[in-house]
Amino acid sequence: MIATVDVHALPPARREVLAAERDLSAAVSGRFSTRSLDRLSYARDLWPLALVWIREGRIPPPPDAIVWPGADDEVAALIMRAREHRLPVIPFGAGSGVCGGTVAVRGGLALDLKRFDRIGPVDPRARTVEVGAGVLGETLERRLEARGWTLGHFPSSIATSTVGGWLAARSAGQCSSRYGKIEDMVLSVRGVFGTGERFTTPERPFAGPDLAQLLLGSEGTLCAFTSAVLRVHPRPEARFLRAFDFPSVEVGLEAIRRLFREGLRPAVVRLYDPFDTAFVGRSNDAAGSPTPPSRRDALGASVVPAFLRTLAAQTLGRPRLVNPLAHLARRARLVLMFEGEAKACEADDAAAAASCRLFRGTDLGESPARHWYQNRYAVNFKLPRLMEAGTFVDTFECSAPWDRVLDVYERVRAAASAHALVLCHFSHAYADGCSLYFSFVGAASDAQATEARYQRLWRNALGAALSAGANVSHHHGIGLLKAREYQDSLGEGRHVLAALKRHLDPDGIMNPGKLGL
């Protein structure tokens, strides 16, 4: 994709950065670059709007330089010098965010943390591991699994996101119903404030204000994380998968709610609405899964007739006509997975199946669920390709308590359906509620029209979700994209956040513009 961008169109690095190069570079043992290709690489994350820009040959605001510190002291020294020179500092993991959380709106220094790549030994009694912020998710999980452990954190970005990014944006993995979100796995965090001061939060604080929970989710605006002590679990002995079809989204949601009310804790709970059921089947195929053809269509094809899918694909420019077709295919598919000790899993799987049958769920057995499992990261590689192909795709996620989930679902669909084809699945469920994960698919023939549509779509969808009682984000974070709505959602709390910002980042250099700060 970068090939379509003219490197020479890159604005030159700011003079003040070049002037301070020796000083800044010394802070990080010379690992400092202002090369165009580096700056271009760090100019974007996976924010779809930036992808639209790049497709049009426009470059998102790049950082002026990239630095690669290798120790907490270097991060502290770098931030101190950035303060002196009043240069923005943008903590950077692997750039897989989708809300523009690392876009260098005021230039400055991309602080790449990948050299914080240490994975400590697992403490088998405490069941903890200390991990550097720059460790990639997949690397960590593979290493843990080789030793008989798991973190239990499987975001679909696992191959392209870091521990530091997870901490900064309150990441959720596909098994969050069992293991929690990353903030639930953290025992303590370490890093450097925007003052240049190093910190380590106390482990498991039970008294006093919880400072770790204050820093988690701060998306680089208050501090840079360098490592964390995380809770680990023994590798599950067994994994039970099962899929169900429900007569409607509403009934499917009731069934999930009931599972949690019964005290069951599946690792994975995903309910797909009719359109998403159909497209998940398609897109998993497109991602080149090694699944044999007989299984390929297992998830989807039976739910939405082929002609409907074809129609949808051919009428992206007329979403107002296509969206109502969802009502023709009302069935919603649920994927459940239990993992842990074999006996307990088997019992839970049986209990869940019995409970789902009470809600008129058709038990489809293991196969469609296993298909999902085998392709569970595929969606991550699909999006840029679709964007290249001229389609406009974005995902929008939020969460809501059980009493408001259906209302949020319906109002977002209504708000977005004029602008794009709307798919939704309910991807992370808890005792209190669940997350809603919408995909918007639209035509993108004309660049300016696409951006205008993107903005309209986002503001409408997010406004509808919030007015129905949704939380602004479940796990994608805030970034630039949801900054305004996030600030609004804080009420008087926004002054607290602003005060923290002033204290922890007195020069306002830490990742400017994100979270509305």
Place this chain on the structure above:
Amino acid sequence: MIATVDVHALPPARREVLAAERDLSAAVSGRFSTRSLDRLSYARDLWPLALVWIREGRIPPPPDAIVWPGADDEVAALIMRAREHRLPVIPFGAGSGVCGGTVAVRGGLALDLKRFDRIGPVDPRARTVEVGAGVLGETLERRLEARGWTLGHFPSSIATSTVGGWLAARSAGQCSSRYGKIEDMVLSVRGVFGTGERFTTPERPFAGPDLAQLLLGSEGTLCAFTSAVLRVHPRPEARFLRAFDFPSVEVGLEAIRRLFREGLRPAVVRLYDPFDTAFVGRSNDAAGSPTPPSRRDALGASVVPAFLRTLAAQTLGRPRLVNPLAHLARRARLVLMFEGEAKACEADDAAAAASCRLFRGTDLGESPARHWYQNRYAVNFKLPRLMEAGTFVDTFECSAPWDRVLDVYERVRAAASAHALVLCHFSHAYADGCSLYFSFVGAASDAQATEARYQRLWRNALGAALSAGANVSHHHGIGLLKAREYQDSLGEGRHVLAALKRHLDPDGIMNPGKLGL
């Protein structure tokens, strides 16, 4: 106890408070008092050191006035006026804290929140209830139970503590292994900052810094809470109780750890060390339980021979001699309780029993555990009576991850054993670790000697706990008592807390001295 204090010895209310009376009183619709008996009543909580003072006729620093606001606006107006007059404001629930968290070290206004007594309707779909900060725990639980619900929060202070106090001090109930601590039950909190600004935190925030978790545990130093939205659960259908004896504390702890590792989630998990096992049996008798004599000694008498208990009681002044006797009676008693759906409880109870047997636990059946359950709040009424009787008693609690629990236990015992008889039970257990709850029992013939011993005991015990890797508190909070150690435990985070304090309480009027702020 108040009868022993000479009301006339009460220092007069400060002139600046009397001068501002009209102004302050108007803010709270005239509910303002400077009467001596009121000021005396609000001069103390249940901090044992204050009880020692009172026994000697000394009065802890009293507030200059008490105010009883009835609405958020009144709290806001009161705080605004207190700011103008630079008067301390001490949010006050029911005064059952044991760390001096409401002692008016600089006088000022006790802000009694008991008029915030509203219990909203339970939202059965969302499973939430909005509750005023002034509602007493027992009132709330009775009301919920009458409607078929439970909060699942049963601190031993339940009859004498309020929702606001729970929020302020991060309270834990006896069933926290199943339902969590109060901070886990909170969906949002409402109140007034020390600026006089009202706030409501967003419900269930999944993105951005978590402001509710920042305010919970702030013990009145940043804000006054006026209400909270809390999660509720259906009343449990069944309750299974069972007790075990283990050959030692160490083995008992291993057994508990194993229960959690197996995924079992008992509501109650309490392991008593040999001395505590003996004294719990005695003290429940003393509390006047209606249990028939045949059961009265069920918990305790069989574990520690009667002569040992008599010896201990008669030799409180010589703890160095008595403490080692614990080694003569090494057995440790575990109380387990499962609650919830009958079938699930029964299965869990059976699984737990099987697991405990693997650790050489002697299954004592239901009776001793039921005895504990019936007398579970008795300890709360025992302490002042013991203090009146001239005995010096205090409790010290902290928490530790599993890998450090035993070390904390042994080092605190060693540190305290020269000063008092040391009893311990492990009262709240989780997957990661558990809390340790020590009771110190000593002679208190001479007032000054008692206070000196109290201070030595506390500093030694807390120092030993922290050096062994304990957390400064699990659920009693910080108050005045642990302020220094709490601040030390924060590391660089103490500057963050100080900055928050400056912002949310710019005049430093909110509960001065607590948390070391």
